[in-house]
Amino acid sequence: MPTIKRAFLTLSLFAVVAVAQAAKLPDFTALVERSSPAVVNIEATRTAEAALRRGQNIPEEDIPELFRRFFGQPGMPVQPRDRTSTGSGFIISADGEVLTNHHVVDGADQVIVRLPDRREFEAKVVGSDPLSDVALLKIQARGLPTLPIGDSSKLKAGQWVVAIGSPFGYLDNTVTAGIVSATGRRSLDQSQQYVPFIQTDVAINRGNSGGPLLNTDGEVVGINSQIFSNTGGFMGVSFAIPIDVAMNAARQIRESGRVRRGQLGVQIQDVTRDFARSLGLERSAGALVADVVPGSPADKAGIRRQDVILEFNGQEILRSSDLPPLVGATAPGTRVKLRLLRDGKERTLDVVLGELSAPESTAGAGGPPASASGGLLGLVVEDLTAEQRQELGLKADEGVLVSQVTGLAARRAGLQPGDVILMVGRTAVGSAAAFAKATEGVKAGDAVMLLVRRDGQTSFIAVTPRGDG
Known part of the structure; x- marks a missing residue:
């Protein structure tokens, strides 16, 4: 009998806990009923005729399989097809302004917006910004339902959030819920480094893009x-x-047709543990300056390679990804304060931001005459020719080419043949002989910072040789 009573009490306790937990879970029904009328489906069509007028190539998937098999190459005289993609969006003004993603409408010749009440409108793309992946559309209608705009800066990890959209293009007004997993995330797409993304565990699939x-x-x-x-x-x-x-992007598009962003003019990277030790930092925080664009605001303000930016206008920089969104969100021409660390000492610099423009690509390097070994670093480097330096945009006495990676530590650090080493620590190297001299005192266990140019990007790489190859 006592055993039965204990079992009954245990089951009763579980039931009470389950009811209590269920009572705490949010009910989104009222929210969904209120919000759904302002969430729209978007169909973007890229017509073949317009693509041909613009001189664009026909995508290979638009070429019939017969031509691909027997002629091998795209560009055959075949009939191109229209291409249609779908996404989601939401209404932000009663007179027909709609927000969605840039990639939903990019290159479209016709955009159709479908409301939940089954009305359809042909939309005008007011403007679109690829760096933030935001597009502003306009439809000719009045008295439309709208969604209220919140404050994303107040979001915290663990808060409940809801997504409404059209996954796969046809499941209109699908509702999914989850929590905020993190804020200030860096995108996997380097072109969108100016967006501090919100990460969630809300179920999102193709067609949800652009939804709220x-x-x-x-x-x-x-x-x-x-x-x-x-x-x-x-x-x-x-x-x-x-x-x-x-x-902010929508406002600028509405006012001027484009989005303007501040530019500092530096290439940056995270401060790793090895970098922190080499630079004498107490912790691995800040944005390490790997390169400074000549003539840029950073250059004019006196920012140097190996500076570690700790604050931007009073906002702390913990990771290098924290800096670009802050710079990009600041209007060109704004005077800002940077707190940075140089040679173990903190200093403050005033910088007047420029305006961001499209980056230029830099060519790679070829094969040079003289070579030298980097000792314990496990690197063999060669002199660069004048032609290679010109292609890379380097000065006449700047850089050496990595021809071989022989050491385990260098391989683990990610160095590879074809890299161009510009500095060893704070010493610039412009020849194989200079590189050998700069590395001759390296001992096992030393963290050596190398400034490396690869595929047009400049960054520091830390190598810590262990003396075992």
């Missing part, structure tokens, strides 16, 4: 933009553009 991410008050806090997936489907990691970033 809502907080529990029904306010838009983000635009669903990307998923991280090995299969093409949802895997628990989704990314949304903060609504603060999106609305």
Whole structure:
């Protein structure tokens, strides 16, 4: 009898706990009913005729299999096809302004917006910004339902959020919910480094792009933009553009047709443990300056390679990815304060930001005459020719080419043949002989910082030889 009573009490306790937990879970029905009328489906068509007028090549997938098999190359005289993609969006003004993703409407000749009440409108693309992946559309209508705009800067990990959209292009007004996993995430797409993405575990699939991410008050806090997936489907990691970033882009597009961003003119990277030790830092925080663009605001302000930027206008920089969104969100011409560390001492510099423009690519390097070994570093380097330096945009006495990577530490650090080494520590190297001299005192266990140019990008790489190859 006592055993039965204990079992009954245990079951009763479980039931009470289950009821209590269920009572704490949010009910999104009212939020969804209120928000859904303002969420739209978007169909973007890229017509073949318009593509041909623009001189664009016909995508290989548009060429019939017969031509691919027997003629081998695209560009055969075949009839091109129209291409249609779908996405989501939401209405932000009663007179027909709609927000969505840039990639949903990019290159489209015709954009159709479908409302939940089955009305359809042909939309005008007011403007589109690829760096933030935001597009502003306009449809000719009045008295439309709208979504209230929230404050994405107040989002915290663990908060509930809801997504509404059209996954796969036809499942209109699908609702999914989850939590904020993290904020300030760096995109896997380097072109979108100016967006501090919101990471969630909300189920997002193809077609959800451009739809709203809502907080529990029904306010838009983000635009669903990307998923991280090995299969093409949802895997628990989704990314949304903060609504603060999106609305700033929309405002500029509305006012001037384009988005202007501040530019500092540096290439930066994270401060690793080895870098921190080499630079005498107490912790691995800040943005390490790997290169400074000549003539840029950073150059004019006196920022140097190996400076570590700790604050931008009073906002702490913990990771290098924290800096670009802050710079990009600041208007060109603004005077800002940078707190940085140089030679173990903190200093403050005033910088007047320039305006961001499209980056230029830099050519790679070829084969040079003289060579030298880097001792314990396990590197063999060669002199660069004048032609190679000109292609790389280097000065006449700047850089050596890595021809062989023989050491285990160098391989583990990611160095590879074809890299161009510009500095060893704080010493610039412009010849194989100079490189050999700069590395002759390296001992096992030393953390050596190398400034490396690869594929037009300059960054520091730390190598710590162990004396065992």
